[in-house]
Amino acid sequence: MTDRIPGVRHLIFDLDGTLVDSAPDLATALNGLLAEFGKPALAESTVRSMVGDGAGVLVQRGLAASGLADADQPAALKRFLALYRDCLIDRTRAYPDVEATLERLQEAGHKLGICTNKPYDPTLRILAALKLDRFFGSVIGGDSLPKRKPDPEPLLAAIERLGGSAANAVMIGDSANDVLCARAAAVTAVLIPSDYGNPAEDADLKLARFAELPAAIARLP
Secondary structure, eight states: OOEEEETEEEEEEETTTTEEOOHHHHHHHHHHHHHHHOOOOHHHHHHHHHOOSSSHHHHHHHHHHHHHSSOOOOHHHHHHHHHHHHHSSSSOEOOOOOHHHHHHHHHHTTTEEESSSHHHHHHHHHHHTTTTTTGGEEEEEETTSSSTSSSSSSHHHHHTTTTGGGGEEEEEEEEHHHHHHHHHHHHHHOOOOOOSOOOOSSSSSSOSSSGGHHHHHHHHH
């Protein structure tokens, strides 16, 4: 473990809804799956409300919303992931100011990591395609460990891989899962709300824009 340097933090980020807007491609893949069942497409706004708890839960919710709750869930998930691989970065984009803000945080000496419920492989592919992978020293996906957010295990693993500790770490996300995970790990929680599902009510800090993050981190005790 590294010695604590005053003012330097280990910053762990959620992915979907925090760093990138991936809902358009998730909707394409989910609606492709539903079309194979002969069901009509769901509105993108509906899919957005289903995102945040991992691919398996997204598929489960999509099937249930289409009257397919009794479908073979493992087979449907496997097919969804195959469809998603084909459209993974068609319309997924980083949110405004994300790249510039990450550069500022890295230049300030902070160590950056990812803790997401999205599976590990598509997470890496998205980060690489958007040229964001250069910022992150650790990446934990939803299938990297037996548990996922809001359990604290993946967040603590992401911090540990950066050489940090919970006392000097910050979790930055957009949802209740991120805040609950941070609370369970005794980590400072920063919330930047999005229009994705599972919204949080509060956090240690709540910001309106991603670009506000460096100044907010600098104000932490």
